[in-house]
Amino acid sequence: MAKERFTPDFIFESSWEVCNKVGGIYTVLSTRAKTLQQVLKDKIIFIGPDFWKEQESPYFREANSLLAEWQWAAKEQGLKVRVGRWTVPGEPIAILVDFNPYFEKKNEIYGWLWEHYQVDSLHAYGDYDEASMFSYAAALVVESFYKHSLKPEQKVIYHANEWMCGLGLLYLNNKLPQIGTVFTTHATSIGRSIAGNQKPLYDYLFAYNGDQMAGELNMQSKHSIEKQTAHYADCFTTVSDITAKECVELLDKPVDVVLPNGFDNSFVPATAQAFARKRKAARKKMLQVANALLGEELDDDTLLISTSGRYEFRNKGIDVFVEAMNRLLRDRDLKKKVVAFIEVPGWVGEPRKDLQERLATLNIKHETLNIKQATNSEQPSFNTPLEVPMVTHWLHNMSHDNVLSMLKYYDMHNRKDENVKVIFLPCYLDGNDGIVNMTYYDVVLGNDLCIYPSYYEPWGYTPLEAIAFKVPCITTDLAGFGLWANTVFGHDGQLEDGVKVIHRTDYNYSEVADNIKDTVAEFSNMTKKQIETCRKNAEALSEKALWTHFIEYYYEAYDIALRKAQMRVH
Template identity: 65%
Template structure:
């Protein structure tokens, strides 16, 4: 803990992904909770949306005793619908799940008030904007109710809003309970992601883009507006990497006060003989899957490489990964067979019956199945970007091809119907992972990979890649992480960089690979929350000081 920082007595953190596993923010919050809970001891409260009435949520352990008097007051006197319990993760922090349906009837009044006080433009709202805003407003009401019932102005309280979806909660609290210090964290600017996703060059032209103008052009006015106004009005504005901070400066006209880099906990990484056993089982499953699908046998000398994450074809660099595999297929320096796994959830239909039949049998197969590239049928087999590109590149898993590609188009949650193992139980079997991201504010997938001692290739357009470049003694794949330079226009060089790195890796001896794997693990150890949590404490300090100034100036 840094000397001289003001520390809050209570911390509230709100996100759409509390007890709601959607994406990377879930990983941020669920892994940091243990460290924060150890410091604040049940004076830490996470707030998420309640989608679960009448349904079992395995991530939420409801409690009748926790905050019982306040909860009754909140329900009866403040007419709020809130459930209290603990998040079923290490640290088991207290969670409020908020039902926000009742506020839709007040939507127009809420939006008018936000416009009058904070110039938030909700006129162009569509899609998930209303849902997120009503959740945010309900969240603000819940925190206000808790504060009025339990706390006084001598208590130092911080409220942290994650992503534009909870921005309205921070703004509401600045009006309703100005004593509460507000922090806003954008994990990716909505407009930056949209520019990149619409195949416009983001980085070379960043200085020339006007965020408001681009929001209009891309029909993103309302999301952009709540994000921008929250960034300007809160007591402390934060983001997750230097690369996203550049977006904030240019597109939101506001640099972050603190960069909150995403740490993680390694308590889910197996050790010793458990690790060795899991790795062996994962590899034999990959080889069995490949034999059943492709009709070819793979020995343990085969190099298993993989990419995974959200199905954002360009932003996550899935296109470059496939192009690199195409080039690797013709590379004379490649010394081993390669099995390339593409695990990104598409519009999945059903597990393949023919593949399932083969997987259940004991025999070894010498003929491929029809469509020997994919494990599950898709609803859009003829319009899927991965399958389209494999067809275009003529990557068909022919016997003479040294590189075989398998597309697993579903969440690896242990119940997909074919593989039936969790992602973490599979990544441990890979030799090398590849995440050539174009738009990646942080990049948990390469960080998780090195945590499992699997070396990785990423780019300097990922926050994680930039951070690795800042470490001493990092000079490429030999040190566990290869960070390739990526820009708006060097797609081909990145594909070559991946090809060359995999070829180089295929030439390493067993002892050299052991050293590389150990070094990969050492990179991950430098990204544990015990090191990165200090940035949160700095953000809390800035927020508390600025809230005090706000109060002294009489500005609600």
């Protein structure tokens, strides 16, 4: 007979990215919140750092009436917290905590950590202290709330994300052993560092010693907190099978459950009409930007492709993307013009004034033409390129930027007679960048094809987001998402499946670039019907990755953690 599953009465989840949009973990938590909120109705509480002093967080709405009694008690205890709602689907409760007061007792906290859990904080530098003080503060919040508002018989989970939240998990493991703890490493700090330092990760994974590499790469403290948290947590988890292998080799600890990253499709336009309208608007805007920058007429038959994500030049495969576009320039099978956007936030200075002026002129002309009921053939455009027609915003480090340097190295200057143009859009698409002025989700659905040739990618949200918006994409089997797609298909994903999954190793960079080039050329030869099939299959795969399916793995993790906590206490 199957044993009955333990389910939590209360979940506290902490992350540096609660109400703080800096990377993929924000997407994991903010899209999953709605599913848990539907089940737990305000019994899921997210804890994040409060550093919104001068300006209010755009992702948080304070509410003094929420948990009012506890708020009062917390202030009496000297905790500086703000309680409110995270303004994402489901609007869960979020507690933002000010961690600055704990810096003065940092050494005492680190001493305690060494004494109880052998965590080496001696080599700490950079963001280690900041993250640790936040983590400590988050644990104090949970301890205070637990003692004030919860009963001993209630089953409680504390879920910590990444090494940044490890200290708090260990503190609660010691002070409140009745709480079940879950730790998720989204990418091991050592694995990311090995990959980022141009060392081959995969062929030698079995031979790397995590502790030794931590010393070599000056990562002792982050590695130490991550490793000890993995060993002491009741349930140790990661986001994909590929990172699970890393955990075994580099942290000497197999994971208990793999928690793949799901998606909430509530921001995908619900009706075909709304979707078509948004897609049309996105394409129009991107083609306008391209025309103003390149001084070239581009019709709607132009293939719009893009890559996006964090600016990790090698890990995210941005280098291979540029390489593939360079090779595509000379590909005779390419049947359409291509505009390839690289949408990764660089060290951005300001939007280009000359480009802004041209876009403003285009808008005025469009409005005038609309009054005259213009035909498409009369659409206004420019026929001379701007200087440096590869970038939409000036950067602080124009001469040392990886993307611009590679384009220059290959003499890719977006010349008129070339069929492939590459445009670097080096900023967050938050709707206020000064050039595109549309959010990322409003832009991505205008693409024909998205390309994410990752070398190091524990999961890979960008391809999942693309297919949710019916945009076929190319990724690799070094991304957790790519591996998952292959298991769903039962074979290596092909373009007609909606996701092309390219085999990638430590050493086949050139092969990957060729494969991307060939796939784009193949796509340019597809009929409307074939493209429609790709788009339908992409959308169908994305529906298999909704949180409604993937949340099941979390319930399994909670069950494991609660059982271990119960055994510890009884």
